[in-house]
Amino acid sequence: MSRPQSRIGIKLHQHVIEVKSKFEAEYRRFALKRNSHGGFQEFYHLLQSLHLIPGVEVLLGYADIHGDLLPINNDDNFHKAVSSANPLLRIIITKKEDEPEVFGTNSLQRRKKGLGLTGLRTATIGSTHSRHKPSLLIGQPQDFRQISSIIDVDILPESHRRVRLHKHGTHKPLGFYIRDGVSVRVTPQGVEKVPGVFISRLVRGGLAETTGLLGVNDEILEVNGIDVVGKSLDQVTDMMVANSHNLIVTVKPSNQRNNVTHRVTKSSGSVGSAGSSGSARDSPSPAAQSNPITASNSIAEGDSEDEEDDCDLIMENDSLLTHQVINSNLRDSHDLRPLPQSISLPNSMAASMISNHNGNSEESLREDGNIISL
């Protein structure tokens, strides 16, 4: 940690960033031009060559300004890392086969306070942590599937929470029940009792429970942006089922203590992480901790609902058809109605042969079932 270098860095930090990378016990320091850097892959190979570990599968992490250890594994978060360098960018490299780093909020800070930055060996820390909370294995984002997010925090009243459940692609049931109930509204005329719809039960292990964002007795205000006032329980049920692939419910949590507060201290945290830190505190569920990473993707995936909805599975069994048609044409007398399809289809035939596991046999039906229920 040589000061002169860093001073130079201060002078140059408009153009150059300092990089300090650590792999096991070895450190490397080098500079990168802020503007001329390439992508993640380039950076990854650079680090491999600097540490003389070509061919070793590694994971990259960096310490951001809050002291959080965050992963670098694509161009986006690499650029984020570079832009956050002030001017020092601390890179921590771990072997993939080793026990991976715990990425996440406060993950570095806590260590910083307790053991200092040098004690980054995670095995021991993980074990001390596990007494309270099992340490999490966090994989690559591509290994993740977003299952929930809190959205629109900035436009909703603090007492409300808009939760998106991504049923798409999970095998987990949505796993909650709703009931009729009485809600109390404050109106200019005073307090008024109106019928409302509430969450009555969470199924253990269901999506709703694992996110920790929905709770029993939370009042449901909207389903995918549509107000449920005046709708019957059955209507609300049907709306939710119809939107189950991408369900967005706006609730008024019965427990108002864990609301997302419009933070004063944190100025630059992403919407997703802010929301989840609120929920992570009240919910011991480990999965809730996965939110910060997943939630950051929510905007990117946000408008894909229609496509999701649209991807009906269409099987065109032309292959089988053509086969049979040809056969029957050959077999049968030629004065039958001509079937030109058999001539026009040989191309699509081959294609569909590959894609469709052929035919209308029952086996293929079952396969279809599996394909769809992903």
Next chain:
Amino acid sequence: MKRFRRHGHETQRDRLKQELYQFNKTVEHGFPHQPSALGYSPSLQLLAIGTRSGAIKLYGAPGVEFMGLHDENAAVTQVHFMPHQVELVTLLDDNSLHMWTLRGHKGLSELLEIGRFTLTGPPGAPPSVTRVTSVLAHSSGELLLLGTEGGHVFIVEVPGFRELEERNISLDQVANSVPEDYIGRRNLEHVESLQENPVNPNQVVLGYGRGLMVIWDLEKQCAMQHIPATQQLESVWWTEDGEYIISSHSDGSYCRWMVGGEDMNDDEEKSDIPYGHFPCKAISKIVQLPTEGGPPFLLFSGGMPRASYGDRHCITVIHGKTHVALDFTSRIIDFFAIRDGPQFSDPSALVVLVEEELVVIDLQTEGWPVIQTPYLIPLHSSAITCSHHISAIPLKLWERIIAAGAMQYTHYSKKPWPITGGQNLAPDPPQRDLLLTGHEDGIVNFWDASGVCLYPMYKLSTAGVFHTDSDLNDNMNQGTEGEWPPFRKVGCFDPYSDDPRLGIQKIHLCKYSGYLTVAGTAGQILVLELNDEAAEQTVEAKVVDLLQGQEGFRWKGHTRLDVREEPVLFPAGFQPFALVQCQPPAVVTALTLHSEWKLVAFGTSHGFGLYDYQQRNNVLIKCTLNPTDQVALEGPLSRVKSIKKSLRQSFRRIRRSRVSLRKHHVNNAAKLHEANARLEAELAEMELAPVQRKIEARSSDDSFTGLVRTLYFADTFLTDSSHNTPSLWAGTNGGCVFAYMLRLPPAEHRAEEPVTAHQAKEIQLMHRAPVVGIVVLDGHGAPLPEPLEVAHDLARSPDMHGSHHLLVISEEQFKVFTLPKVSAKMKLKLTAIDGSRVRRVGVAWFGSSRTEDYGESGLVVLTNQGDLHIVSLPHIKMQVHYPCIRREDVSGIASCVFTKYGQGFYLISPSEFERFSLSTRYLVEPRCLVDAPRQSFNQHRPPSFGASSPQRRVMEHALLNDESDFPFHFTH
């Protein structure tokens, strides 16, 4: 600027919507649910029925109908027409009296409530003092006499409901003059009956519950004569010559008393207990009518021996030596007799209102046959299980159905319908429409639904094809010779199906070819053709295994129906010639017929099949069952315990035991109570469970995903865009659509070469909601015409040049795909937006009210919320929506059928269809006029309707473009 133009376009569309769509509930067909009162006006010749729900309905000549509803939700207990006026008075359960009138408005009459009144007693008096028990509408038309529970008679001036206190007849006034020796004088009880002397309007007889009758002079305000009957009084009748009073009593006796004799004389002419010896039930109403130069008619209800026939609902008719106890199907509400002409003329017909039907008996024809009613038909003579509507029936088929029906209705009287009040001013219906109802006992009824009256045309029974339990005890209820009382069964209400497997679930009729297919509860599919002659034939049965080798399960539902192997004689009409029986015999859930291709497609919860009814063999079987779906495998319908069913079963049990128990004096009412109590307990239990709904995405593992919801034939571009082929489409509960390409041999080889089917496409909707409708739209975006429609020049041939589109309607959304390459083009979400789901859907054509030649097709949709939506085609945009049925009325929503021209029907009770219209152009509603009666009685309209002329007026204005190929024209 752009926005501006768009706005202009919107308003133009809005205007067009107004020209195309308009929602009206137009008329109620069938028999009112829970009737509770009957009234008749001889001068208006109108019949009035009040119901427990507070409705009042007036009927005259066929097509003359009025309906009113009391604001109070109370039962109508009495209906009285004001003599010789157009007013009528109703008494409700809440002791309120209502005055209604028929007021002329724009050349039509409408029923209006013009006044209401509740008796008020002196302060502090118990409510019984003013509780009205009997009403007499005085012949002057100005007075109402109201007898009360307290024994008083209040006199009220109408129509203003002004109490004439000075003329009231208080109980004290009467009691003072009662002879000392009359045993009941201390408590005369309530006023049971009030009758006016037919020859002297100043005299009325007051009948008290205890038995005493007092003839009261309204002028002098004093009692003229006391008739000291000692039995509890049930009813009083004053004979038309004014000389006798006939009273009926609770012990089953009736007495005849001479009027005008000395007070103290016991003028009991005759006391008789007609079904005597053993204790009898009360005679609740008695009527005696004189005839010209013959013995009088004596009519009374009840009076049956309590122990052996106490449960029968009988009206006894005695005329000279003829004595018949008419045995009705349900409780008797009231009855009256119609006179042929003015006073003293012979009674021509007896009109009886029982709980479930209206029966009219011709008293002038030997044997007293029943006159078929042109309205108020009990649609639910056996419970309705499905309905099917066919618009614009070709005249040829219409005639043939009528001819077949005429042969069935021979046991009815030839007399014209005797209730002929009012004039039907409705224009002749624009087309001939048929409504087919399938019933639980395997009967299909054909109704003429063209006009205001839903008139029965023909009745098809499918039970004859099968061996059923009912065959043995068919003759059980037939009266034996010399039986006493001389019962005669009348009426057609018979809700007890002996074999629920016979129930009809789906119907499809091709109006051009006359081929009909019906499918039932036990997986049976019958194909029938119209034959004008009776024929004896064997119905060839074909068992179809829909499971296609799926193993390891046991069907726990009902068994297949047992087919008669010997030839069966089928009367003229629709005769079955082919039968398919699904295995497992699950209820048929989808059915369609293509008469041009001679194919029938059918589906159950296990799969679907295609049957070639020309060659009588199966073309295709497809199992759609998810092998893990145990519920569907085992036949859930028989295992799920429905309340309705268990109730029906308990009734059936009681009924069955009734025959054997009758002689053992067992009161089955106790059993009934027990059943009811059990039912109530069950219901209460259900209420207590917290209402909670699971939120879960649909998955392939859900039950009944394989249930086939819809089947559709289309000639379209299934595999390539240059050649259209016949195709079959099937949609399942799990959101799956299967498409099969059909290959039909050329017409000349149709009988020999096989029809083949190959699966061409399979679409799994992502949202997995049940597919309830499939429609192919042609190049112009118009739905493909029905089979044979083009061949008969009744539809434009579809555009085969442009590209076709596939419209898949699921419960949750509407989605358009391109053809032949299936890719989603556009969609309209319903459930995701407002939480309602599609329950019923139909394609309808809406004509503009402004220009004759403009019209468009649209989808008519009924949701589970009871709302009707119209969705435009081919762009699937919401046009209008109207609330129609209460969302709680699940059976009403389930029963809805749409016509091809924007009308529809749904059941508002087990016995009534409500008709509605969404179209501005097609509207069938009663338009009628009732004139105020003249005092003379000799104005009689010629009978405009009768069983002898079932083809009412020919619809001259109809667009009968099919008549050209019809050899004998109807005389215009």
